[in-house]
Amino acid sequence: MSTPKRYTITSALPYTNGPIHIGHMAGVYVPADIYARYLRGIDKDVAFIGGSDEHGVAIPMRAKKEGVSPQVIIDKYHTIIKNSFKEFGISFDNYSRTSSKVHHETASEFFMKMYNNGQFIEEVTEQLYDPEANQFLADRFVTGTCPKCNYEEAYGDQCEKCGSSLNATDLINPKSTISGAPPITKSTKHWFLPLDQYESFLKEWILDGHKKDWKTNVYGQCKSWIDDGLRPRAVTRDLDWGIPVPCEGAEGKVLYVWFDAPIGYISSTKEWAARENKNWEDYWKKDDTKLVHFIGKDNIVFHCIVFPSMLKAEGSYILPENVPANEFLNLEGNKLSTSKNWAVWLHEYLEEFPNQQDVLRYVLTANAPETKDNDFTWKDFQARNNNELVAIFGNFINRAVVLTNKYYDGVVPAPAELQTIDIETLEKLKAYPAVIASSIERYRFREASQEMMNVARLGNKYLADLEPWKSVKTDELRTQTVMYVALQIASALATLCEPFLPFTSAKLKGILNTENSFVKWENIINAESLLTPGHQINKGELLFSKVEDETVQFQLEKLEATKKANANALKEVAPQKEMTSFEDFSKMDMRVGTIVAAEKMPKAKKLLILKVDTGMDTRTIVSGIAEHFAPEAIIGKQVTVLVNLAPRKLRGVESEGMILMTENAEGKLVFINPDEDAVKAGETIN
DSSP, rough: OOOEEEEEEEEEOOOOTSOOOOIIIIIIIIHHHHHHHHHHTOOOOEEEEEEEEEEEHHHHHHHHHHHSSHHHHHHHHHHHHHHHHHTTTOOEEEEEEEEHHHHHHHHHHHHHHHHTTOEEEEEEEEEETTTTTTTEEGGGGEEEOOTTOOTTTTTSSSSSTTTBBBGGGOEEEEEEEETOOOOOOEEEEEEEEEEGGGGHIIIIIIISSSTTTTHHHHHHHHHHHHHOOOOOEEEEESSSOOOOSSSSTTTTEEEEOOOOOHHHHHHHHHHHHHHHHHTTHHHOTTEEEEEEEEBBBHHHHIIIIHHHHHHHHSSSSSOSSSSOBBOOOOEEEEEEEETTTOOOBBHHHHHTTTTTTHHHHHHHHHOOOOSSSSOHHHHHHHHHHHIIIIIIHHHHHHHHHHHHHHTTTTBEEEEESSSSSHEEEHHHHHHHHHHHHHHHOOOOOOOOHHHHHHHHHHHHHHHHHHHHHHHHHTHHHHHHHHHHHHHHHHHHHHHEEEEEETHHHHHHHHHTOOTOOOOOOHHHHHOOOOSSTTTBBOOOOOSSSOOOHHHHHHHHHHHHHHHHHHHHHHOOOOOOOOOOHHHHHHHOOOEEEEEEEEOOOTSSOOOOEEEEEEEHHHOEEEEEEEEEOOGGGSOEEEEEEEESSOOOOEEEEEEEEEOOEEEOOOSSSSOOOSSTTTTTOOOOOO
C-alpha cells in the first residue's frame, strides 16, 4: 500500500483472569503505542483500538477458585488492566470489553452471516462430560496424572510440571475439577470453520504476497502451518460463559473465544466511531485503510490464518497489511508465568516506581524481543536508566536548560555567525526524523529508540566539545551561538522522543515552554529555527533520577520469594511414615510454651538459644531457626514444645526439648502454635 488514508491499529485483547505484566507490554502494547503516537505526530488519521477479552474457560476457572461469579472476576481485572494502561500512557483511542452489548451483537451478526452463507460445517464429536455436574468439560476442567512425568495434577491441555502438551483423554485417572467425579465421553454437536478450504487463499496472500515485508518469525510460523495442512477448527463449545451461539439447535453452547475475541477489534471500533461521529466501516472496509495487528508470537496463527479466513469468508472486510508479532520476554533467565507469579506486574510497577513510566517504556523498547526471545533483568533496567536516560538524555537537557537560565535568564540567545561544527550539527539533527521514521515504519522499534537516543548523544557531544561554560568567560557571541544550537536540539528531542517517552516529552515541552507551539516532525527537517531568539524557557527540573542498588535488590528479593514459593508448591508431599502404636505416641509429652527470651548462639549462623516457659518450668532450648527469625521478633510467641525429649548439648549449651515447626508456601519456617486465645503455657497437646 503506497499512501494509506487512515490507519487501524489493534493490539491483542488481554485476558481478564489476571493483571498484565511486562511481557505483555514489551511484546504488544508498548510497540503498538509507539506506532500510534508516531503516526499521530505526523498528522495521520489513526484509530488505535484495544479492549479486554472476557470470555473463555479460564474466567470461570478463576471464579471457581476464588469462590465468586465470573462477572466479578472480569470486572476486577478489566478495571486493573484498563487503569494500568491509562497510567502507563498507552494511548488507546478506544478501550472496550467483550462483555459489552455492542460486542455480543457484532459477534453474533458476524457468526450468523457466515452461518446463513453456509460457511460452517456441523459435526458430532465425542467429548469428556461430568455426569455429576451435568456438563461438558473444557480441557482445563479436567485434571489427572500426566502420562509423561506422572505429575498427579496435570491439566487436560498441558502438564505444568514437565510442560508437555496433552489431550484431556491422555490423562491417567482423569477427574472433573468441578465435582471430582471421573468424566465419561458423550456426543455433542459443534460448528467448525473449514480452514482447509482457505489454504489456496492463504498461500497467495501470505506466502506469495508478504514474503518480503512480514517479519521472518511471523512468515515462518504461517508457512509451517500452511505447509502442514490446515484442518477445520471448532467455532463453538459447550460452556455456560460466553456469547450464546445464535442459531437453532445450539442451546448450552457459546462461541469459542478465539472466534469472538478478534471480532472485539471491530466492536471496539464501533464504540469509538459512534462517540467521535465517524463511520466505523471506513476503518475496516475501505481499501485505502492500513490495518495492523500488534500481537505476541503465541497469537500468530489466530491473527494471520484464522481471523483473516473469517474476514475473507464474511466478504466485506479488508485484510491486515502487517502483523508485526514479537517473540517472548523472559524474566531473570526464566519464562514469564502468570500462574506461577513469575512476573513484574504493571500495576505493581506503577505503585513502586511512581512517575517512572518512561523508564520502563524505554527499557522494554531498547530490549524488545523483536526477532528472538529476550531477557529482562533488574540490573539491565538500572544500567539503562542510569547510563542512558540519566547520563545521556537527562544530562544534555539539564546542561542546556541550566546554562540558558544562568547566562540569559532563560531567554533563547540570538546566534552569531554559525561555524562549520554548528552547521554540521544542525544538518545531522535535520536528518534524524527520517531515520527514526524509517525504523518505526518497518516496525524496528528497538532500533528507532536508539536513533532517538542518538539525538541526545548529538547534543551531549556538541556541548562537551565546545564547553560553553568556559567560552562564556572569553567569547560571549560564540557562547550565544552554542547555546542556541543546543536549544534547537533540545526542542527537536521533545518532539522526537514523544512516541517512546511521552511523559518525558510533556515535561520537556513544559520546561522549554513549547506546549502550545506544536513543533512537528516536518518542522525539525524544514524549519530554520525551532526555538527562536527571544523565546522564554522555564526553570529546569530533573527528567530522570538514578535507580539505586537497594531498589534493585528489593525487586530481586521479591522474585526470590516467588521462586521459593513455586518450589515449595511443586514439592511432593512426604510419604507417610511407618505405623506407630498408640502407646508409643502417648509417650510424647507435647505442651504449649511461651518464648520469654531469645539470643543468637555465638559463632553459629543457624542457632538461637531460647528460654521457654513450659508452665512447669522455664527451660533452655536450642533451635535451628536463626536464618528465619530475629531473636527480638519471637519473644512472647506461643509455640508447641516436645518437653520430654532427652536433653543434648549443642555447642556446649544443653537443650531441653524441641520446638515444632513447619514451612509455609514461601519455604519459610513457621511455628506450630494454638490459634485460640487464652491457651496457657503448660497445656498439654493430645
